[in-house]
Amino acid sequence: MTIIFLLIGISLIVALLFLGAFLWAVRSGQYEDTYTPAVRMLFDETDDTETKGS
Amino acid sequence: MRLPTPCPPVTTTAAPETTTRVACTHCGDDCPDEPIALSGQPELHFCCQGCKAVYELLDASNLCTYYRLDEQPGQRVKTVELPGRFDYLDLESVQSQLLAFRSPTLARLTLTIPQMHCASCIWLLENLFKLNAGIRESRVNFLRKELTVSYQPATTSLKEVVTLLAAINYEPQITLAELGAQPHAASRTLYYQLGVAAFGFGNVMLLAFPDYFSFTEGLHTAFGRFFGGLSLLLALPVLLVSARSFYQSAWQGLRQRYINLDFPISLGLTALFVTSVFDVLTQRGPGYFDSFTGLVFFMLIGKWVQQHSYDALRFDRDFTSYFPVAVTLLTKAGEQSVSVKELQAGQRIRVRHQEIIPADAVLLRGVGLIDYSFVSGESVPVAKAVGEVVYAGGRQVGESVELEVVREVSQGYLTQLWNNPAFEKEARPTLETYANHVGRYFVALTLTLAIGSVLYWYPKDPQMALRAFTSVLIIACPCALSLATPFAMGAALRVLGRRQLYLKNAAVIETLSRADTLVFDKTGTLTDAHRAVVSFCGPALSSEDAQRVAALVGQSTHPLSQRLALHLGPSAFRIDEYTEIPGQGISGVVAGTSVRVGSAAFIGADVPSEASEERSSKVYVALDGQPCGHYAIQSDYRENLPTLLKNLGQRYRLALLTGDNDADIIRLRQLFGAEAELRFQQSPLEKLAFVEALQQQGRRVVMVGDGLNDAGALQRADVGIALTETLTNFSPACDAILEASSFGRLATILRFARDCRFIVLATFGLSFCYNGIGLSLAVQGLLTPIASAILMPISSLSVMAFATLLVRYAAHRRQL
Numbered sequence: 001m002t003i004i005f006l007l008i009g010i011s012l013i014v015a016l017l018f019l020g021a022f023l024w025a026v027r028s029g030q031y032e033d034t035y036t037p038a039v040r041m042l043f044d045e046t047d048d049t050e051t052k053g054s
Numbered sequence: 055m056r057l058p059t060p061c062p063p064v065t066t067t068a069a070p071e072t073t074t075r076v077a078c079t080h081c082g083d084d085c086p087d088e089p090i091a092l093s094g095q096p097e098l099h100f101c102c103q104g105c106k107a108v109y110e111l112l113d114a115s116n117l118c119t120y121y122r123l124d125e126q127p128g129q130r131v132k133t134v135e136l137p138g139r140f141d142y143l144d145l146e147s148v149q150s151q152l153l154a155f156r157s158p159t160l161a162r163l164t165l166t167i168p169q170m171h172c173a174s175c176i177w178l179l180e181n182l183f184k185l186n187a188g189i190r191e192s193r194v195n196f197l198r199k200e201l202t203v204s205y206q207p208a209t210t211s212l213k214e215v216v217t218l219l220a221a222i223n224y225e226p227q228i229t230l231a232e233l234g235a236q237p238h239a240a241s242r243t244l245y246y247q248l249g250v251a252a253f254g255f256g257n258v259m260l261l262a263f264p265d266y267f268s269f270t271e272g273l274h275t276a277f278g279r280f281f282g283g284l285s286l287l288l289a290l291p292v293l294l295v296s297a298r299s300f301y302q303s304a305w306q307g308l309r310q311r312y313i314n315l316d317f318p319i320s321l322g323l324t325a326l327f328v329t330s331v332f333d334v335l336t337q338r339g340p341g342y343f344d345s346f347t348g349l350v351f352f353m354l355i356g357k358w359v360q361q362h363s364y365d366a367l368r369f370d371r372d373f374t375s376y377f378p379v380a381v382t383l384l385t386k387a388g389e390q391s392v393s394v395k396e397l398q399a400g401q402r403i404r405v406r407h408q409e410i411i412p413a414d415a416v417l418l419r420g421v422g423l424i425d426y427s428f429v430s431g432e433s434v435p436v437a438k439a440v441g442e443v444v445y446a447g448g449r450q451v452g453e454s455v456e457l458e459v460v461r462e463v464s465q466g467y468l469t470q471l472w473n474n475p476a477f478e479k480e481a482r483p484t485l486e487t488y489a490n491h492v493g494r495y496f497v498a499l500t501l502t503l504a505i506g507s508v509l510y511w512y513p514k515d516p517q518m519a520l521r522a523f524t525s526v527l528i529i530a531c532p533c534a535l536s537l538a539t540p541f542a543m544g545a546a547l548r549v550l551g552r553r554q555l556y557l558k559n560a561a562v563i564e565t566l567s568r569a570d571t572l573v574f575d576k577t578g579t580l581t582d583a584h585r586a587v588v589s590f591c592g593p594a595l596s597s598e599d600a601q602r603v604a605a606l607v608g609q610s611t612h613p614l615s616q617r618l619a620l621h622l623g624p625s626a627f628r629i630d631e632y633t634e635i636p637g638q639g640i641s642g643v644v645a646g647t648s649v650r651v652g653s654a655a656f657i658g659a660d661v662p663s664e665a666s667e668e669r670s671s672k673v674y675v676a677l678d679g680q681p682c683g684h685y686a687i688q689s690d691y692r693e694n695l696p697t698l699l700k701n702l703g704q705r706y707r708l709a710l711l712t713g714d715n716d717a718d719i720i721r722l723r724q725l726f727g728a729e730a731e732l733r734f735q736q737s738p739l740e741k742l743a744f745v746e747a748l749q750q751q752g753r754r755v756v757m758v759g760d761g762l763n764d765a766g767a768l769q770r771a772d773v774g775i776a777l778t779e780t781l782t783n784f785s786p787a788c789d790a791i792l793e794a795s796s797f798g799r800l801a802t803i804l805r806f807a808r809d810c811r812f813i814v815l816a817t818f819g820l821s822f823c824y825n826g827i828g829l830s831l832a833v834q835g836l837l838t839p840i841a842s843a844i845l846m847p848i849s850s851l852s853v854m855a856f857a858t859l860l861v862r863y864a865a866h867r868r869q870l
Contacts, residue, residue, distance in 0.1 A: 023249055033198070
């Protein structure tokens with residue numbers, strides 16, 4: 001049953017990684033503008049070619 | 055997701071030959087009968103030279119994707135090119151205050167651009183570097199309507215960047231308020247707290263599972279100590295990071311000798327944590343860490359729901375958000391741009407077309423035609439002659455004028471309003487919400503019960519007494535209670551937002567529901583600038599003559615001309631020799647007759663001087679040099695005003711405050727009823743004093759106004775509602791912004807606010823039931839960790855769902 005210690009240790013590390021990822025996302029400002037990035041990703045990189053629009 | 059401002063309606067572009075309606079390629083407005091076409095591409099039509107210029111500029115840089123992303127994404131170009139308009143941006147003092155970052159190779163600043171409204175706007179504004187090689191990067195925050203630009207000061211300048219933005223019709227709003235303002239730092243604390251609480255809650259819950267199920271008894275004996283210690287470790291950051299705001303708020307309340315709802319919450323959380331630590335360290339049991347972290351997590355969600363904010367709207371604006379940054383100073387050495395803050399009495403300034411007058415001044419040269427629509431709500435410009443005093447806040451229309459400053463900016467007739475104590479921060483006492491009110495009784499009840507149970511148990515079983523005491527404190531933590539208001543109000547905030555009433559925060563609804571007096575401003579609030587009553591005074595004009603006048607006024611863009619044109623209808627006559635003299639009138643030869651339309655002096659009519667006291671605007675007409683009467687144009691009241699005021703009058707005491715004279719008193723008395731208080735010729739300060747006097751009588755006042763002259767009353771009132779025609783426009787500091795189109799719904803909105811109050815009270819009732827069940831267990835000493843772990847999420851979740859659904863139902867029933 002001592003395997004439980006190891007398993008809980010691993011699960012905690014995974015959970016901590018997710019917590020860290022969340023804190024990083026907040027810190028980098030991803031929760032401040034929740035609209036513009038969604039529009040921005042639909043833009044085409046080049047505007048010389050014929051685009052269909054969005 | 056819905057755009058805060060809708061994109062212009064997609065118009066079907068019909069073939070230009072067959073239809074009378076040709077949409078401008080840039081802005082989608084109707085083109086004139088002979089649309090302006092582009093020389094290279096005759097199939098493209100434009101409504102005006104301004105729109106064409108923008109298209110050509112974008113076309114030259116291969117940026118026409120702009121027109122493909124959204125149909126006719128542009129907005130009609132209205133601004134007039136003025137030399138030297140942005141010269142002040144070269145001033146060192148202005149730059150140092152506007153730029154967020156500055157080095158020889160890179161400069162960065164954030165500009166507010168209210169015009170942005172669709173995907174095309176985002177695309178174009180983020181491709182600015184293609185228009186100006188000196189721009190390194192530009193990023194849009196659409197919800198805030200902000201653009202962050204980085205540029206190389208070596209190759210370009212701030213002035214060039216802003217001029218470029220103005221050229222493509224996205225002129226940034228640079229006002230006094232932006233100078234020295236701190237960059238908008240959104241609060242990320244709540245997100246951090248939520249993240250930590252969720253992390254703690256999830257993991258502690260897993261570790262607590264062995265205790266929930268009896269068949270894992272073996273597991274528990276083997277790992278109990280380890281799990282307990284680990285839970286303590288995980289709960290510690292939740293206490294230190296996530297629960298901090300509750301303790302802070304409770305402490306703040308205590309310092310003001312005031313017990314708010316966060317006080318019993320803090321008490322409960324502390325009891326919960328201390329008991330759990332004690333249990334774990336003495337190996338009595340696993341403690342209540344799962345309940346503790348869960349409570350904190352749910353209550354933080356409550357805070358988050360309530361925090362819904364309208365990023366693009368500002369509720370804290372004062373006159374500085376409206377006044378310009380710099381003004382053209384006339385010195386012996388010539389014209390010079392100076393910061394408005396440095397302006398002193400006695401100095402001479404020049405104010406050009408469409409510029410704001412920054413300080414009270416005397417007109418020295420030129421014809422003043424001042425548009426005070428932002429101050430009073432009156433949309434018809436006022437003419438001022440040389441020697442007259444011009445008050446700050448008006449916008450000059452027409453030719454440029456010279457003024458001598460009489461008072462410094464902050465001491466003006468209008469601006470001294472902001473020196474009133476009502477504008478001092480924290481002048482208002484802590485808001486007395488229901489939740490805080492209930493919280494106080496809650497503390498008293500809890501402590502009584504806790505001490506009671508100790509007294510009952512102590513003689514029989516001292517151990518049990520301690521247990522009962524802590525149990526009562528734990529279960530009395532009013533977490534369900536604290537969730538009721540945020541979820542009900544948060545849902546109501548969203549419902550009202552859909553109906554164009556934007557509230558500063560959720561607490562406004564509660565104050566709104568308790569209001570008993572409504573005070574209205576007249577001009578711009580009760581009257582609708584788009585509706586006008588036009589009457590002709592004098593011998594009636596023949597229909598042919600009326601057509602002549604119609605033809606002439608149809609050519610002018612002056613607001614009075616446009617109203618008159620709307621009233622008279624279209625005309626088929628041709629005009630020759632059309633001339634317009636700003637501030638005076640227009641003239642021309644229509645079908646062989648010379649027609650002059652404008653002020654009395656312009657057409658040479660003798661007017662008794664007292665006539666100018668009247669409220670209506672007059673447009674005089676002369677045919678062949680003979681004055682033949684005038685049109686009186688008067689703003690009409692909003693369409694649904696009589697029914698609205700009748701509805702409101704049944705429940706509320708009504709009052710009217712206006713800066714105008716009492717010319718319209720009979721009509722207003724009819725509208726408002728016999729008991730309403732009507733006050734005329736009120737200065738901004740008198741309006742504030744009136745609201746204050748009402749409050750001293752114990753009344754809860756809602757003020758509805760629109761201009762800067764209502765700013766004091768809006769600030770002082772319990773709820774200040776600013777009415778606005780378009781959201782991107784300026785609105786003074788207030789608690790709520792209402793779009794004018796929803797004005798007729800005011801009675802329904804107030805009724806809905808009262809519904810919300812009952813919903814909150816009903817939800818309080820529900821959460822009291824849970825507290826009651828918990829307390830009955832607690833005083834018997836039966837509250838085990840598992841009972842608490844079951845009761846806590848059930849009560850929290852059901853209160854959240856109950857409050858949200860009831861508000862939705864109420865909104866549905868009120869047809870909001």
